[in-house]
Amino acid sequence: MTRTWLVVGLGNPGPTYAGTRHNVGAMVVTELCARAGVSLTSARGQRADVARTRISAAGLAVPSAQADPVILMRSRTYMNESGIAVRKVADFSHVPVGSVIVIHDEIDLDLGRIRVKAGGGDNGHNGLRSIRSHLHSGEFTRVRVGVGRPPGHQDLADYVLKGFPSRDRDEIAVQVGLAADAVECLMTDGLAVAQNRFNH
Template sequence: MTQPWLVVGLGNPGPAYAATRHNVGAMVVAELCRRAGETLSSARGLRAETARTRISDAGLGMPAAQAVPVVLMRSRTYMNDSGVAVRKVADFDRIPVGRIIVVHDEIDLDLGRIRIKAGGGDNGHNGLRSMRSHLRSGDFLRVRVGVGRPPGRQDPADYVLKKFAAGERAEADLQVSLAADAVECLMTQGLGAAQNRFNS
């Protein structure tokens, strides 16, 4: 059997953070769950919410002979400790670092842009820093979802904890859907095809 995928949507837990820029990764995982017809539920002892499905060329959650298992997750820890939960889930399901896809906000990309890459540093992102520390590797796949840079001299840490402005909601919703498409493409067609299609 082909090794399963682990798709991690970075964010902070709780309704106060649900619609913030920093939680765009968690929004993408919620969209993937919707497509798969699955619901995230607390995974006992793993400090995460997970949903289990499968993917094939027929789509996410569709029955097919060659379907590959997929674990969708978001951490129940705060962003700075994301790696704790990711490591627990990866160990539990025996998923190697190269089969982990992390979806996260990226202030160095404008709203509406997506970039897919394999490996790299954390670029000041505390969720990525925690993952690299706990996994002892940065060689996971990343779907970077642009949220834009803060205006003026606003602190980036404050900016990403703000909700999308009313005029940005439609663009943000479209971007979440496109990022979910990118995750599916990564799993079914590979890194090169996903980059060619989605990197902007």
């Protein structure tokens, strides 16, 4: 029996925010689209850009009789209203909260670290707070991508809305690839395997 997955990459829309720490989740969805050979397009009435593919034990977009449908999604809303779009896409495609994977930046993890977890609070993250509010549940899976804390007394909002310094760009590219690997592993092998493989 197949299940439909909804993979959400959190971020703010528009070129101003592309490449910022707060948009690392959106970067991971872009990477997954590239792997699947699909492009995000506007989903009418859903306030989101989505792409559809399938995943099986052989990987993304590999033909298989046992492939699960996958919706890759970036919200067209700003971060603090992400839940509006997530709810619309989930309702339209009848995706239960347990099949939603949210990829987001995490200041409590150092750059280069990834954590996979199911459920929990929002830890002050406005995107997660909005999704929990609109889905009426926090029981979705999260792929937390470390961006580190701001140095000194730098304002947190300024920090996450700035791009990665050039010295970190190679490392963040590797980290985005690992986070995409973690998402694929979650869908093919399950939470426990993904946590064992990526939570280091």
